[in-house]
Amino acid sequence: MDISVTRLPESRAYRELEVSRVHSEIRSIVQDCVAEEVPVALEFNGIAHAVMMATPADLEDFAYGFAITECIVNTASEIHDCEWTSNAQGCTVSLTIAGPCFARLKEKRRNLTGRTGCGLCGTESLAQVIRPLEPLTSTLCFDTKAVLRAAANLRAYQLLLTVTGATHAAAWCTADGNIELIREDVGRHNALDKLVGALLRSSLDAGSGFVIITSRASYEMVQKTATAGIALLAAVSGVTGLAMDVAQSAGLTLLGFTRGTDFSIYSVPQRLSLDAP
Numbered sequence: 599m600d601i602s603v604t605r606l607p608e609s610r611a612y613r614e615l616e617v618s619r620v621h622s623e624i625r626s627i628v629q630d631c632v633a634e635e636v637p638v639a640l641e642f643n644g645i646a647h648a649v650m651m652a653t654p655a656d657l658e659d660f661a662y663g664f665a666i667t668e669c670i671v672n673t674a675s676e677i678h679d680c681e682w683t684s685n686a687q688g689c690t691v692s693l694t695i696a697g698p699c700f701a702r703l704k705e706k707r708r709n710l711t712g713r714t715g716c717g718l719c720g721t722e723s724l725a726q727v728i729r730p731l732e733p734l735t736s737t738l739c740f741d742t743k744a745v746l747r748a749a750a751n752l753r754a755y756q757l758l759l760t761v762t763g764a765t766h767a768a769a770w771c772t773a774d775g776n777i778e779l780i781r782e783d784v785g786r787h788n789a790l791d792k793l794v795g796a797l798l799r800s801s802l803d804a805g806s807g808f809v810i811i812t813s814r815a816s817y818e819m820v821q822k823t824a825t826a827g828i829a830l831l832a833a834v835s836g837v838t839g840l841a842m843d844v845a846q847s848a849g850l851t852l853l854g855f856t857r858g859t860d861f862s863i864y865s866v867p868q869r870l871s872l873d874a875p
Contacts, residue, residue, distance in 0.1 A: 603780055607758040610634065611655035611782075633762040635784045637688035640664060643700045644692070653758070653765065653783040654689050656792045657682045660783075661691040663795030667822035669729065671699045674798040728840075731821065734849040736805055736829035741871050744775030745832055748810050749856045751777055752834070756812070758782040767812045768793040770804065770828075778802060786813035787822070794826045804828055815854060817841045824848040829869060832856040837864050 617630045638652045640661055647670075652660060658680050665671045679694040695703075748771040753759075755777055756767045768790040769780040779802065781792035790811060797804040808830035809823055815833035817840040823831045824845070831845070832853040845852035845865040852864040863870065 603755055603777055605757075607761055607782070608655040611653050611758055612762050631761045633758065633764040633784050639688065639690045641690060641692045642670065642695055642703055645700075645704075647703065649688075650785070650788065652785055652788045654684065655758075655783075656781055656796065657689060657691050659781060659792040659795035659799065660788060661693055661795065662798050663791035663793065663822075663826075665693060665695065666798060667791055667794055667825050669825065670703050671695055728817070728844065729821070731824050731844070731848040733847075734824060734827070734829045736827075736849075736869070738773060738806070738829060739869055739871055740773060740808055740830055740851070741775070744771070744773060745808065745810070745830075745853065745856065745861070745870070746859060747775035748777055748808075749832065749834065749861075750858075751775075752780075752810055752812070755780045756782060765789070769810050770797055770802070770807055771810060772807045778807070786811065787818060789813075790819055790822050794822060797826065808832065810834070810856065814838070815841045815852060817844045820844045820848070820850060820852060824850045832861065837862075 612631045612633050614631050616627050618625050619628045634654055635651055636654050638650050639646060640648045661680055662677060665677060671677055676696040676699050677693055682689055682691040752769055758765045765782040765784055766786040766789045767780055767782045769777045770793055771777050779793060779796050781789050781796055783789040783792060805827040809828050810832040811819060812834050814835040815831060815837040817838060820831060820841045821844060830851040834856055837852055837854040842852060842864040849866055851866040851869040853861045854864060855862050
């Protein structure tokens with residue numbers, strides 16, 4: 599797996615075409631790129647589980663991250679095999695998981711049909727929405743300067759956004775603010791799942807750093823981050839009230855409006871040093 603943070607976007611992640619562009623009432627034909635969005639089916643032990651609309655890149659990362667953040671498996675070692683295929687209809691990612699995990703999955707009786715940015719389609723009961731999280735036990739204290747440094751540098755690493763202008767990103771940063779991994783997708787949930795999967799498949803210690811996302815922080819983004827054992831989530835946009843509540847109960851430090859030299863702290867402020875940046 600290529601975990602280089604500066605790698606070029608996969609060619610299947612976007613499409614090149616000619617479009618008409620109008621500028622100051624003058625129309626011209628120019629070359630353009632658009633982000634691809636296709637159905638991605640996730641199968642576990644041969645059984646279809648979810649269909650999500652996603653950018654068809656980093657699909658193994660996506661599958662690993664989804665399996666962890668949706669609590670289908672507890673560790674990467676419980677995923678025995680992962681392969682994907684594509685056809686005119688979309689992509690299928692097939693995972694082979696440990697028997698006890700598969701038995702637990704069948705009990706959940708979930709059948710998701712996801713749309714971009716949607717994480718609840720197909721959920722059968724209210725109890726399935728807010729699942730209990732193990733409280734984070736991290737004793738790390740993150741430096742304000744490091745978080746702001748990562749936020750300031752994030753745009754430069756969004757290479758698929760540069761090409762298409764249409765994707766979200768989730769980045770994992772070391773405690774000193776260096777961006778080590780980034781994943782992009784048309785869907786914000788998908789970008790975070792891809793990042794979590796990439797972390798699982800790398801030698802990096804996810805809990806030793808923090809995550810920054812280009813979107814708002816919904817409760818599900820908090821759930822996914824906490825499930826991955828990461829104790830700080832910084833969002834470039836705002837947060838929801840439920841995200842704040844879930845973050846507080848999980849012991850996750852949640853930041854919003856992380857831009858320039860500014861940010862807002864919505865939970866567990868003691869994990870962040872507040873020295874002037």
